[in-house]
Amino acid sequence: MDQFENILLEKMDGNIYCLTINRPKVLNALNQQTLMEMDAALQQVADDSSARVLLVTGSGEKAFVAGADISQMQNLTPLQAKKFGETALAVFRRFETLDVPVIALVNGFALGGGCELALSCDFILASENAKLGQPEVCLGVTPGFGGSQRLPRIVGRAMAMEMLVTGRMVDANEALQRGLVNHVYPQAELLEQGLKLAAKICNNGPVAVKLTKELVQRGQDLDLENACAMESDLFGLSFACDEQSEGMQAFLEKRQANF
Numbered sequence: 001m002d003q004f005e006n007i008l009l010e011k012m013d014g015n016i017y018c019l020t021i022n023r024p025k026v027l028n029a030l031n032q033q034t035l036m037e038m039d040a041a042l043q044q045v046a047d048d049s050s051a052r053v054l055l056v057t058g059s060g061e062k063a064f065v066a067g068a069d070i071s072q073m074q075n076l077t078p079l080q081a082k083k084f085g086e087t088a089l090a091v092f093r094r095f096e097t098l099d100v101p102v103i104a105l106v107n108g109f110a111l112g113g114g115c116e117l118a119l120s121c122d123f124i125l126a127s128e129n130a131k132l133g134q135p136e137v138c139l140g141v142t143p144g145f146g147g148s149q150r151l152p153r154i155v156g157r158a159m160a161m162e163m164l165v166t167g168r169m170v171d172a173n174e175a176l177q178r179g180l181v182n183h184v185y186p187q188a189e190l191l192e193q194g195l196k197l198a199a200k201i202c203n204n205g206p207v208a209v210k211l212t213k214e215l216v217q218r219g220q221d222l223d224l225e226n227a228c229a230m231e232s233d234l235f236g237l238s239f240a241c242d243e244q245s246e247g248m249q250a251f252l253e254k255r256q257a258n259f
């Protein structure tokens with residue numbers, strides 16, 4: 001596996017990958033190089049047909065990612081800022097289009113680009129000390145990595161507007177109530193809980209899991225009729241895979257399926 005400077009990519013038991021943003025001195029802020037390394041890491045995971053789940057987290061106990069790197073952004077020209085935003089948007093989009101589920105383990109601050117990174121994952125587990133927010137307006141800029149679009153789709157327009165125009169951070173419990181995160185755990189248990197959840201996903205048919213992610217990701221931007229038609233197509237396709245016969249046979253024989 002390639003060595004990176006600003007991230008770590010590990011392949012763990014059960015074909016579960018873990019990508020860690022590793023710049024704890026600046027609370028894992030995202031600079032251009034980190035984004036490029038994330039892109040290369042995502043390519044490695046995408047190229048590995050045995051990959052089943054990707055976990056994404058931040059190094060240290062304080063932050064998931066405290067945003068785009070403000071010191072690198074400070075002197076950008078408008079065109080450079082646009083390019084920087086486009087780079088991040090393309091990398092974040094890869095988390096959504098990666099064929100396996102991506103789980104963000106938000107272990108502290110997830111602000112600005114950090115919150116937007118978590119929003120690009122399929123779902124979020126948070127530690128009790130997590131704080132999520134979009135404070136870009138406090139810096140005099142708009143969100144640039146998708147937050148103004150993904151946040152309203154997840155928490156609804158009113159709550160998203162409140163977060164986006166006040167810059168207020170929400171803590172883990174409020175994020176849980178708002179459906180922004182799926183579960184909250186003590187920080188020391190977060191990785192273990194992430195691995196447990198990943199292991200549950202790995203018990204299921206890998207192709208069915210991939211097709212289901214594709215349905216959810218592609219379907220949310222379609223009208224209901226076309227989205228359901230796509231579901232019928234992929235449902236039909238799942239009957240072309242060995243795991244459908246094994247899964248159904250195992251049920252009828254009252255045993256665990258061997259995928």
Ligand code: DAK
Nearest residue numbers: 026027029066067068069070081085111112113142143144
């Ligand atoms: N960038 C760079 N360095 C950061 C950072 C960041 N986002 N966040 C923290 N750091 C650094 C701090 O400068 C400090 O460095 P030293 O002073 O030790 O050298 C170190 O991390 C520890 O931080 P603090 O000393 O501040 O720690 P505290 O516990 O006191 O505070 C905090 C933690 C997370 C509340 C605070 O660090 C903070 O407010 N950080 C900034 C959070 C933030 O504003 N994030 C959003 C960044 S903006 C675009 C438009 C917009 C964007 C991008 C593109 N386009 C139109 C294309 C914007 C995106 C963003 O993410």
